[in-house]
Amino acid sequence: MNTETTSKDNGQLNGFTNEAIGDDHLFTSLDTPMKANAFDMSNEEKKKRISILFSEIMDVMGLDLTDDSLQGTPDRVAKMYIEEIFSGLDPKNKPKMALFENKYQYNQMLVEKNITFYSNCEHHFVPIIGKAHIAYKSSGKVIGLSKLNRIVQYYAKRPQVQERLTNQIANELKSVLETEDVAVIIDAKHLCVSSRGVQDDTSTTITTFYGGEFNNASKILELQNYLNK
Ligand SMILES: [Zn+2]
Numbered sequence: 001m002n003t004e005t006t007s008k009d010n011g012q013l014n015g016f017t018n019e020a021i022g023d024d025h026l027f028t029s030l031d032t033p034m035k036a037n038a039f040d041m042s043n044e045e046k047k048k049r050i051s052i053l054f055s056e057i058m059d060v061m062g063l064d065l066t067d068d069s070l071q072g073t074p075d076r077v078a079k080m081y082i083e084e085i086f087s088g089l090d091p092k093n094k095p096k097m098a099l100f101e102n103k104y105q106y107n108q109m110l111v112e113k114n115i116t117f118y119s120n121c122e123h124h125f126v127p128i129i130g131k132a133h134i135a136y137k138s139s140g141k142v143i144g145l146s147k148l149n150r151i152v153q154y155y156a157k158r159p160q161v162q163e164r165l166t167n168q169i170a171n172e173l174k175s176v177l178e179t180e181d182v183a184v185i186i187d188a189k190h191l192c193v194s195s196r197g198v199q200d201d202t203s204t205t206i207t208t209f210y211g212g213e214f215n216n217a218s219k220i221l222e223l224q225n226y227l228n229k
Contacts, residue, residue, distance in 0.1 A: 027122075027161040027163065027164055029164075030164060030167055030168065030171070032089065032158050032159070032160075032164070032168075034089070038089070039090065043082050043083075043090075046078075046082050047075075047078040047079055047081075047082050048078070049078075050074075050077065050078035050081055050082070051074040051075045051077070051078040052074070054073070054074040054077045054078065055073075055074035058070065058073065058074065084157070085118070085120060085157055086120075086157060086158060086159065087157045088153070088154045088155055088156065088157030088158045089157075089158050093154065093157075094154055095147060095150035095151060095154055097143055097147055097176045098143070098144070098147075099141040099142070099143055099176070099177075099178075100141065100142050100143070100144075101140070101141065101142075102138045102140050102141060102142050106138065106142075107137070107138060108137070109135050109136070109137050109214075109219075109222070109223070110135065110136055110137070110138070110142075111133065111134070111135045111223065111226050111227070112133070112134045112135075112145060112148045112149070113131075113133040113134075113226065113227055114131050114133065115131060115132040115133070115134065115148070115149050115152045116129075116130075116131055117129075117130055117131070117132055117152050117153060117156040118156065119156040119157070119158070119160045119165060119188075120158075120159055120160065121159070121160065121161070121190055121191070121192045122158075122159035122160055122161055123161075123192065124192040124196070125159065126190075126191040126192045126195065126196070127191045128156075128160065128162065128165075128188050128189070128190050128191070129188060129189050129191070130162075130186055130187055130188025130189060130204075131186070131187050131188070132152045132169065132184065132185070132186050133183075133184070133185040133186075133187075133227055134148050134152070134169070134173065134182070134183070134184055135182065135183040135184075135214065135223055136173060136177055136179065136181060136182045136183070137179065137181035137182075137212075137213055137214075138177070138179070139177060139178045139179035139181070140178075141177060141178055142177075143176060143177065147176075148173075151169055151172050151173065151176075152169055155168045155169050155172070162186055162188055162190075162205055162207050163207050165186065165207075166184050166186050166207040166208070166209050167209060169184050169186075169209075170182055170183075170184045170209035170211060174211060179212065180211045180212030180213075181211060181212035181213045181214060182209070182211050182212070182214065183208070183209060183210050183211065183214040183219075183220075183223060184208070184209040185206065185207075185208050185209075185223075185227065186205075186206065186207050186208075187204050187205070187206050188204060188205055189203075189204050189205075190205060
């Protein structure tokens, strides 16, 4: 059994123990923390291992795994983790980006709003459901609109915290579009806040990234106006 731990200072983060942090969602880095050998194991092997380990969790909780309704659950969870909700951990699944010349010489902001995504909180492994709004100003290159959506979905399909998701999407856009002029706004509901913990069903969390020309009061106002339409 692999007992490797990712924390370097006796399970403490910023001087706090995990117990003291509790439900406060601190995170450590912009990159999703991954082991160096994360992809040594094949996806088939990962699914087998997860299925075995998940059936153990169910067994410990006292569930009867011989029941017709439950016996397929470990395999279903394993397949869902690797092929669907955490598929964005694997760089092989990163969307391929084709850049096009900006033939129309459109040089104002482009806004793609209300991109629905489903992610999962890395502290509780329960869903984060939200909408991402993306804006950029072309540097002379453009990408297909569906690619903006695909970038959001790729980074959402990881265990996440919303701040990191926002910045990972912004960084990818900057690199693909070869410009600093990108903005990302995410408005999301965290089920670890609503379905458990403080059980607040009405709050949502908003995070923003305003880069280059977007880091300017009048541009932010213009963008907010489009989003409020
Ligand atoms: Zn959480």
